[in-house]
Amino acid sequence: DGKEVWPRGQESVWKSGLRAVETEETSITKSIVHHVQTTIARQAYNIDEEGAYRAIAYSVRDNLIVNWNDTQMLYTRKAPKRAYYLSLEFLMGRTLDNALLNLGLKEDYQKAARKLGFEDFEELVESERDAALGNGGLGRLAACYIDSGATCELPLWGYGLRYHYGMFWQQISTDGSQVEAPDPWLNHANPWEVHRPDVSYLVRFYGHAERIGDSKAIWSGGQEVMAVAYDVPIPGSYTRNTNNLRLWDAKPKRGFDLNSFNAGDYEKAVESSNSAEALTRVLYPNDNHMVGKELRLKQQYFWTAASLADITRRFKQLGEPFSKFHEYVAIQLNDTHPTIAVPELMRIFVDEEDIPWDQAWEITQKVFGYTNHTVLPEALEKWPVPLFQHLLPRHLQIIFDLNHSFLQAVEKKWPNDRDRLTRMSLIQEGFPQYIRMAYLAVIGSHKVNGVAELHSELVRTTIMKDFVDFYGPSKFGNVTNGITPRRWLDQCNPGLSSLITETLGGDKTKWLKDLSKLEGLLSHIDDPAFQKKWADVKLQNKQRFAQFIEQTMGVKLNTSALFDVQVKRLHEYKRQSLNILGVIHRYLTIKSLNAEERAKVVPRVVLFGGKAAPGYYMAKLVIRLINNVAKVINADPDLQGILTVLFVPDYSVSVAELLIPASDISEHISTAGTEASGTSNMKFCFEDLRYNHQYHPTSLEERSPALAVVCKVIAEGRFGDGSIYEPFLNTIRTGDYYLVSDDFDSYLEAQKMVDTAYQDKVSWVKKSITTTAKMGKFSSDRAIMNYAEEYWNIEPVKLN
Ligand code: GPV
Structure with a gap:
């Protein structure tokens, strides 16, 4: 049926592993085959993706070790x-993808893998x-x-x-x-x-x-x-x-x-x-x-x-x-x-x-x-x-x-x-x-x-x-x-990396090693062709992420919706609570609209991710609430394509590499003065406000009627047995140490502004370009x- 007799890839390349005379061109395939045959003791007949990943990893490691030895020798000598x-x-x-990019060898290894019958390099990378x-x-x-x-x-x-x-x-x-x-x-x-x-x-x-x-x-x-x-x-x-x-x-x-x-x-x-x-x-x-x-x-x-x-x-x-x-x-x-x-x-x-x-x-x-x-x-x-x-x-x-x-x-x-x-x-x-x-x-x-x-x-x-x-x-x-622009831009967002290189001219090491050079993007901000390319990169990243979600969670995402992301450890001070309560408010609002009004709503995909410490009861309760709110909203035909809520399980560095490039907005809404870094919008510490709650208690209805409604809906069992969430609701009703009720109304206001801003596509893309252009200071090199x-x-x- 036209099938090759040889198991996979080019037979001559596999066979050259232990025999051929070394040349530049064959040295990478030779090294991979060598590791397949010796380090992991397999051969062309029984090698799978995971094995190929491992052999490639050992081959790349050989390169690293040579450099490592030379560097340590230099340090000792000097x-x-x-x-x-x-x-x-x-x-x-x-490590693999990062090491290959840092060594400048990614394309060579990709080619070598292809010769050995592994067409999809990303699949190998993902088996790590x-x-x-x-x-x-x-x-x-x-x-x-x-x-x-x-x-x-x-x-x-x-x-x-x-x-x-x-x-x-x-x-x-x-x-x-x-x-x-x-x-x-x-x-x-x-x-x-x-x-x-x-x-x-x-x-x-x-x-x-x-x-x-x-x-x-x-x-x-x-x-x-x-x-x-x-x-x-x-x-x-x-x-x-x-x-x-x-x-x-x-x-x-x-x-x-x-x-x-x-x-x-x-x-x-x-x-x-x-x-x-x-x-x-x-x-x-x-x-x-x-x-x-x-x-x-x-x-x-x-x-x-x-x-x-x-x-x-x-x-x-x-x-x-x-x-x-x-x-x-x-x-x-x-x-x-x-x-x-x-x-x-x-x-x-x-x-x-x-x-x-x-x-x-x-x-x-x-x-x-x-x-x-x-x-x-x-x-x-x-x-x-x-x-x-x-x-x-x-x-x-x-x-x-x-x-x-x-x-x-x-x-x-x-x-x-x-x-x-x-x-x-x-x-x-x-x-x-x-x-x-x-x-x-x-x-x-x-x-x-x-x-x-x-x-x-x-x-x-x-x-x-x-x-x-x-x-x-x-x-x-x-x-x-700071953060490393290698992993968090070049590696996880290759589309944007290429566009930046193409726009700034020269090779990518120029800006990757001096991130302040990103400011050069600002002089192109009014170029409609550049704006279009920028928006296309984002769309492709959203599609890539949507594909991952469909494969892993079986949920289809509307990629023209605004992707609203909060990914970080679950902690009361980080206030995932404020976010999910806001989502419930949005849900109730949309439910109260007629079909014509609903058609005007800016569609959103709200994504949560993060782990709670196993002994942190309240953080785990918030995860449970998020998931049960998601279940109700995602199953409601009135909300189809308008509002989707997802808790992405097992948030990790690798999930972050897919998710972050797909985000339109990212939520950093911790109680003022509690998050050590991420300073941009924290202006002051609310010590007095906290004092007020303790000594001058006022009802939740007085503090925020909108939030009172949301809490009532949870308590009444709209998202499964309401009594489960009583301990969480009580943290807001009394004490409210993390000031959720104080900030709720202005949080909703801010979200409204986001919706309005997102509708103006040109100015939105310009905001996105400006954000990237001005983030050079936050390189971990600096x-x-x-x-x-x-x-x-x-x-x-x-x-x-
Ligand atoms: I202490 N941080 C953390 O991840 N775990 C800890 O146990 C402690 C601090 C974080 C802070 O919460 C962040 O605000 C900060 O950006 C990060 O450390 C790095 O400084």
Whole structure:
């Protein structure tokens, strides 16, 4: 029937894998075939898409490793000052497509895959699982920064944990609720990591700390766990520079305790191995919320101690005295998660390297910088002193010693101000006492920053006010967050990337590496041909996303509707509630119109996505409400093509890459002053308003009649059993901590303005162009260079 005899692709190409003489043209196919035949032990007869993806990944990895080796050799030879980004989360997503684009090899690999019988390259790309080693913004920021560090040719490494289970997989049950399933992402081999059993350190927990002399101690006993390195090469974009992300995995020091084993107690024998490996088992799925679990503190110390052991070992190889440590090492603390690094470095200096306490403290402060990512009180880390005493007895001593001299200095500056001492102490008094990790991070760092202008101002004037008074304002800065334009424009929106390149002229690296060049788009904004192309790209992205939704959810989307998107972690302060209540209001409004009026309504597709922490009852209730509202609206013939509501399950980096390019508007509607970054429309903090609700309660009907109607409709059971949502409705009726009722009417007003604006297609497309043209500042290249210059004092080291 005309079928080829050969299984797939070109027989000669497959056969050349192990035999042919190497030429430029065949080297990529050869390398892929080599990996098919050796690394994954398959052949042309039994290779499928997933196998082809893996063989290609190993082939691309070979390229990365060559560059990685050369870069690390260069760093060793030149011995520049290096920076280390300590982050408990790196939300990387997929790697293959990104690596190919950064290497400039995507087309070559596409061609090679075609020769081997794989026509649809995107299908191969999509068989890669996301590396979801992060919760949300904080983890994705770390991933963007590590990309920009390599692209800007900075000697910057990341240090993190190799969680065996990443962010949970979110499913939606038939009643609309979130159900969590594990994410065993390492079940398939991970081609993007290099296991380094030779790079390992022992990390101690528990035991006893015995003081010797004024400042030193000996810490011994307890449990020792082995930290083993896994290296992930991080390629820069259009440079050979390739940095390293070093992730630690936990291994038992000894697999078996032979004494117990011989005694016939098998369970006890494997116990130590169980508890060691439990350390890196799973990512804690909480965002902007502190959960005081001992295992979490163990993760923090394990990762921090291994990273500092690695950093000090590397420093020692330079043969320089420790008095110069800070001239070679800068360490950035991504939030307070790695703050235990401050007393750990003191322990290394004082106990292990015999450096006098005062000198050790001077160097320590010069090494660290601390980035704060939230002012929400429930997210600020505080650990009970008894837990610390048990798990890290030596570190507790160091913290108390540091606190003692710090409070002496405060006392000297403001004599007899007991309130101030209580406020500023690293130790919060009570039963039990708590250690305030953010304060420890502040006193241990030379510089503290927030992540947006407004947020940094709030840090200075609220949670850190006393410390600004004490140290002076220059210690407290701002580095506005950024995102990598490679992944978030060039890779996920190739249509727009091509249009931009074509419009600005030259090649794409020009603007991709200097995003302020996007301003050049403004001079074309009145060109109707350009406007048309811009609108076409958006339409194609909406079609691509609609296809994905139809395949995965079986729902057809009207691609000429306005796509209104809110994707982020579910959290009360982010107010997905305001959005869904607004949607219900829209639904009720449309229902009350006659057919003629309905025809004039601007059609909308409202898309939600995001995960709720498994223990966050109210956030999960909002997910359930969204899904049940969607069910009713999407099934109502009156709303067909006019209003569609969807909760896209399992929001992830890869889903974001499809969804974001398809959006017309994006909702950032958190209560003013609560979202650290994303400053554009937050003008002030509503502290007084919140006070009013508590002491001058007024009925919801008075505050917002429109919202009162919406709540009534929910309670009456329009979206399934109303009693389920009573706890949620009560948060709005009484207290309304997140000010939904205060903002509801003006939110509806804003949505009306959006509808009106969307009807004027030309001015809408111009708004879209302007938005893109003016977003250059928000490149993570700018952000990382800001850290490099003002916080780390490091310089680019270019590999030729
Ligand atoms: I703290 N952020 C986060 O994703 N998880 C956290 O646990 C904490 C902060 C986020 C903030 O909420 C965002 O506003 C910010 O843009 C992001 O960190 C990166 O700075």
